[in-house]
Amino acid sequence: MKLTIIGCNAATPTTTGNPTAQVLEVNNQMVLIDCGEGTQTALRKNKIRFSRINHIFISHLHGDHFYGLIGLISTFSLLKREKDLHIFGPKGLKEIILLQLKLSKSWTNFKLLFHELESKASETILTHEKFLVQSIPLKHRVYTNGFLFKEQPKERKLLIHKALEYNIDKVYYKGIKKGKDVVLEDGTIIPNRELTEDPPKVKSYAFCSDTMYTESIVPIIQGANALYHESTFLEQHSELAKLTKHTTAVEAAHIAKKANVGLLILGHFSTRYPDYNMFKNEAISVFENTEIAKDERVFEF
């Protein structure tokens, strides 16, 4: 999996940072997660090909997470996109987008498919042949979901020397990779476990922004290879974090530790702080493998 940070500012864009947006590449598929104002320009800067984005996930309807969506859709249209575009986000998003298209007498020459979310329980919201997406109910001032992206299980790995040893015809290889046993001409059954080994473990990525500290997400994100967790504030502003339903860096680190994730990526930083390394410094006392998000930074895991 490859994660590109497009923006990780809280609340408002500045001349040095974009509001929330990320591009995740999973099994060669690209998805866009949140889409703050200016995302389309930032995607260009990051040389992300617009045509590769077919799925967009919007966590919640605060402007710093979706004000760039209508502009991106309009540009897709101007670029004569034809492929379907799937948009997942809170109920209301469709109304906002369609009202703006209607009043500008615009339309899209591609199918715009909205999948509006309302459930307060975690559910599988997309089953794609290459990946799965599960919602992560978060606790914020408005209805908010994080998203867990999981690769679809890969095929079992064929042990070619074993297949040759049993003189198995190549025509059976496809089935073997899917877990099938083989019956030889003399009726002998070769169990699949003799011919294959387990595929690489499926990878997963959890995106959690915005939310107050909540351990309810731990079972959902347990063991994820990487977790992006908001940390709007440092400990000195922990009261403000509670008040605005955001998280501190230390709290995010506690979630990472409890969920036993591989890597914690901190983001959604309040622009009041001059140096975002302060977030990492506070978090590593609780969870060592912590990194900070930064526009254009790429994480591979």
Place this chain on the structure above:
Amino acid sequence: MKLTIIGCNAATPTTTGNPTAQVLEVNNQMVLIDCGEGTQTALRKNKIRFSRINHIFISHLHGDHFYGLIGLISTFSLLKREKDLHIFGPKGLKEIILLQLKLSKSWTNFKLLFHELESKASETILTHEKFLVQSIPLKHRVYTNGFLFKEQPKERKLLIHKALEYNIDKVYYKGIKKGKDVVLEDGTIIPNRELTEDPPKVKSYAFCSDTMYTESIVPIIQGANALYHESTFLEQHSELAKLTKHTTAVEAAHIAKKANVGLLILGHFSTRYPDYNMFKNEAISVFENTEIAKDERVFEF
């Protein structure tokens, strides 16, 4: 008057240019004209103080002219603005903005005053103590207005040596500057024209984007000190200009000539052209005092 170009791209923002937005300073008042996506960030880059903007004028509801408005309003709110904000634009704009505020459970701590435009005739839409604004009905694919900004007439210039000669008390100076005659103690009337001279001529600026070529605007913008006129296309694409209800550089120059303006500023360039100087080159054959808009370029007139 001082005009700062914030953006002049047609259709879509790119890494090198913003969609339409301008800041006009008139008699020490600042107004924002159009507000494409990313305007708030570009305003910061141009070091425009947000608190100085009290009036915003939106020409039409195509995204490249207003998608940045909701973000700017949200940021005003986060910055704890208290002053009223007046927004002039086509009917529908209020619905778009309020729906987004409602769904994000947001509100503004300042008064958001919408002045929705529906008239197809030119009318005075704002009479401020420092300036006037008149709509310029344009012809585009959706309901569109340009805007004519005029300084309020300044006071007459007092001829101080004349006032001293007649031994006129200072208490009358204010009235004289407003055009009043003076009655001396012996009953003699000193007519105002003996005591004053005409104030400097009021300046005006006409903003016309987006529109097809239309001479109907000529009487409205006649004699303006500067005219910003869209020129989305070069002559080689004049058919495309007609089809999309846009203007070529040469057509814009014809309007400038007929309206006898002081300066023509071309903008709203299609991003298909590698060098925007081509627009100027085509226009100057018709109207010599032509300049091209460019992000961050400042015009004083």
